[in-house]
Amino acid sequence: MKGVAISFREVTKSFDQKIVLDRVSLEVSPGEVLVLLGRSGCGKTTLLRLVNRLVDADAGGVYVGGREVADWDPVELRRGIGYAIQGVGLLPNLSVGDNVSLVPRLLGWNAERRRERAAEMLRLVGLDPREHGGRRPDQLSGGQRQRVGVARALAADPQALLMDEPFGAVDPIGRRSLQEEFRSLSRELGKTVLFVTHDVSEAFRLADRIAVVADGGIRQVGTPGEIRDSPADALVRGLIEGAA
Amino acid sequence: MSFLEFLAGRWTEILGLTLEHVVLVVISTVAGVLIAVPLGLAITRIPALGRPVLGFAGVIQTVPSLALFGLLIPLPFIGGIGSRTAIIALVLYALLPILRNTVTGVRQVDPAILDAANGMGMTDWQRLTLVEVPLALPSIFSGIRIATVVGVGLVTIAAAVGAGGLGSLIFRGLAMLDSRLLFAGAIPSAILALLADAGLAMLEARLVASRGAPTP
Ligand SMILES: Nc1ncnc2c1ncn2[C@@H]1O[C@H](COP(=O)(O)OP(=O)(O)O)[C@@H](O)[C@H]1O
Numbered sequence A: 001m002k003g004v005a006i007s008f009r010e011v012t013k014s015f016d017q018k019i020v021l022d023r024v025s026l027e028v029s030p031g032e033v034l035v036l037l038g039r040s041g042c043g044k045t046t047l048l049r050l051v052n053r054l055v056d057a058d059a060g061g062v063y064v065g066g067r068e069v070a071d072w073d074p075v076e077l078r079r080g081i082g083y084a085i086q087g088v089g090l091l092p093n094l095s096v097g098d099n100v101s102l103v104p105r106l107l108g109w110n111a112e113r114r115r116e117r118a119a120e121m122l123r124l125v126g127l128d129p130r131e132h133g134g135r136r137p138d139q140l141s142g143g144q145r146q147r148v149g150v151a152r153a154l155a156a157d158p159q160a161l162l163m164d165e166p167f168g169a170v171d172p173i174g175r176r177s178l179q180e181e182f183r184s185l186s187r188e189l190g191k192t193v194l195f196v197t198h199d200v201s202e203a204f205r206l207a208d209r210i211a212v213v214a215d216g217g218i219r220q221v222g223t224p225g226e227i228r229d230s231p232a233d234a235l236v237r238g239l240i241e242g243a244a
Numbered sequence B: 001m002s003f004l005e006f007l008a009g010r011w012t013e014i015l016g017l018t019l020e021h022v023v024l025v026v027i028s029t030v031a032g033v034l035i036a037v038p039l040g041l042a043i044t045r046i047p048a049l050g051r052p053v054l055g056f057a058g059v060i061q062t063v064p065s066l067a068l069f070g071l072l073i074p075l076p077f078i079g080g081i082g083s084r085t086a087i088i089a090l091v092l093y094a095l096l097p098i099l100r101n102t103v104t105g106v107r108q109v110d111p112a113i114l115d116a117a118n119g120m121g122m123t124d125w126q127r128l129t130l131v132e133v134p135l136a137l138p139s140i141f142s143g144i145r146i147a148t149v150v151g152v153g154l155v156t157i158a159a160a161v162g163a164g165g166l167g168s169l170i171f172r173g174l175a176m177l178d179s180r181l182l183f184a185g186a187i188p189s190a191i192l193a194l195l196a197d198a199g200l201a202m203l204e205a206r207l208v209a210s211r212g213a214p215t216p
């Protein structure tokens, strides 16, 4: 499925009196890969979870495909959006393959089609369906589990993807190739992707545009070239120089 | 006459009472599971149920078993002398461990896994059946195990209200000051408790080992 537009309009969110997001606005175009870059705790995960309604905004609106998420049936909304959760969250009682084909199962695909899809997705993220598909999640390494998390997010061919630091536990070499793979795949399939990372070089490698998040708001949005050549302020400059 | 000769002379009676004992335990534990597991799951959905239901089951637990049997006897319909009264009391006792373990088992599921389940677009029912119950199963199972083992002991006391089982030998032994009769009831009952515990532990281990096996 082709990507949909995602937009945040004046979104405010607090947890326990503490404002995490303060009137944030952001437009993600259909088919675009937008990377949310910022230090840990700045609200990146919260931004993602507003999109699939795991978090509800206190004020302002989040729109998916032009329709406010508050007007969607949450179940329907979530099934159309792939979500690779930070910390993976694989179901320990299911095999790797069954984890991958879980959303297709919820959507009522038959067993044959699910199995094929799971195998295809596992190969895509560099795992061997025959070797890894029947294992339990706890029989995989952290990096392998993350790959499974990504495969699971992709499995039902969603129109949008929310990726929350999906490659953080993968070893550097594997991460590099997953990034390449993910970049070409998301372009080819035309998915709308919101990708969270605190890794500056990852952001530069994957993004069509980068949104730098800090202190409850978005400091700068721009292409990697724009961010590199003309950082909006000292904070953005510090962040990207720190990594260079 | 030695104890063994004593046993040999009465082995059919002992066997019959053992069987009666097992049947009482099985019926009351199964009924306890059928009531307490759904009720426990309901508590995880409707937290307001938790306090009254767990409170009631907890209070029952503090009533000495002999007193509970006695209290039930005069009640119309459910009371009276016999195994029916006993079973009702036994079910009441089985509730708390199963309820409590069902609720804690579900509440202990890793929030990240629940997030993933919600994020995938599971309905509440799907999350319950595909995620929470399977992950709570070891805890639920150990609740059932506790209820069963306690049940084996309680059934001996149920003989006081005419329920039958190995307890009737014990009570007869007490009344006749015959320690052989007493042991003929107590020893098989202790063995039953151990067997039930070991058997259920084995089943539990099987259950845990089979989790994660690919579904066909
Ligand atoms: N459910 C929650 N309850 C309370 N505080 C939360 C919750 N979720 C996030 N926070 C707080 O909001 C802030 C932003 O969190 P998060 O969006 O996870 O940041 P990031 O993903 O950028 O590391 C943090 O200070 C975090 O402690």
Ligand SMILES: [Mg+2]
Residues within 6 Å of the ligand: A041, A044, A045, A046, A086, A164
């Ligand atoms: Mg985060």
